[in-house]
Amino acid sequence: xxxxxxxxxxxxxxxxxxxxxxxxxxxxxxxxxxxxxxxxxxxxxxxxxxxxxxxxxxxxxxxxxxxxxxxxxxxxxxxxxxxxxxxxxxxxxxxxxxxxxxxxxxxxxxxxxxxxxxxxxxxxxxxxxxxxxxxxxxxxxxxxxxxxxxxxxxxxxxxxxxxxxxxxxxxxxxxxxxxxxxxxxxxxxxxxxxxxxxxxxxxxxxxxxxxxxxxxxxxxxxxxxxxxxxx
Ligand code: SAM
Numbered sequence: 001x002x003x004x005x006x007x008x009x010x011x012x013x014x015x016x017x018x019x020x021x022x023x024x025x026x027x028x029x030x031x032x033x034x035x036x037x038x039x040x041x042x043x044x045x046x047x048x049x050x051x052x053x054x055x056x057x058x059x060x061x062x063x064x065x066x067x068x069x070x071x072x073x074x075x076x077x078x079x080x081x082x083x084x085x086x087x088x089x090x091x092x093x094x095x096x097x098x099x100x101x102x103x104x105x106x107x108x109x110x111x112x113x114x115x116x117x118x119x120x121x122x123x124x125x126x127x128x129x130x131x132x133x134x135x136x137x138x139x140x141x142x143x144x145x146x147x148x149x150x151x152x153x154x155x156x157x158x159x160x161x162x163x164x165x166x167x168x169x170x171x172x173x174x175x176x177x178x179x180x181x182x183x184x185x186x187x188x189x190x191x192x193x194x195x196x197x198x199x200x201x202x203x204x205x206x207x208x209x210x211x212x213x214x215x216x217x218x219x220x221x222x223x224x225x226x227x228x229x230x231x
Contacts, residue, residue, distance in 0.1 A: 007113040041066040059117035083108035088142030092131030097172035100152040113142030179209035
């Protein structure tokens with residue numbers, strides 16, 4: 001898979017794409033991540049990519065032209081006929097595990113990061129395939145949301161995690177929160193590991209974990225039990 005990001009702060013991505021699972025996935029060619037400076041596509045001598053809003057009002061709006069040219073350049077470079085363009089926006093659909101799973105099947109994702117008051121509406125209308133939000137709050141820019149999308153997607157790619165089982169049973173994968181985990185020591189501050197986990201009885205342990213996952217979901221996120229996963 002290829003993920004390209006278009007941003008005015010490319011340096012923000014250095015540590016996230018250069019660490020942990022994403023770093024390993026890039027090294028093993030599971031994913032290629034390109035981060036592109038939107039200012040390279042500005043026609044202004046000061047590399048400005050924003051301007052005042054028509055109709056007045058506070059703040060600045062990111063111009064359409066640099067985004068259109070940046071996307072065209074990325075597409076040319078990747079020779080990818082089939083790319084999906086995602087705008088990070090507080091007005092987008094809230095990101096879910098089901099959406100991450102769907103995006104993980106794409107060959108090429110292009111993530112657009114907004115700033116200031118947002119982006120000229122013509123980018124949404126004519127360039128973007130979908131808008132994603134990472135929650136009902138407003139951040140300064142689309143970079144942190146883009147990193148969240150990259151992380152959620154890359155860890156689902158075959159070969160990204162050491163143990164293929166580890167994404168199958170985790171929270172949201174089957175509509176439930178995951179069961180509780182324990183490791184050594186057996187007793188810590190008078191809190192003992194549940195006896196069932198020490199029995200070696202795999203079927204009984206699996207049944208206990210399933211019951212725990214259901215009880216935990218009912219208690220903490222009952223909405224998940226009535227909602228079927230949507231992508
Ligand atoms: N004026 C916009 C509004 O009210 O909808 C908010 C613009 S916000 C300050 C600047 C940029 O940050 C957005 O264009 C978007 O790319 C990004 N952003 C902010 N909050 C976000 C969220 N919850 N999810 C995804 N992107 C977000």
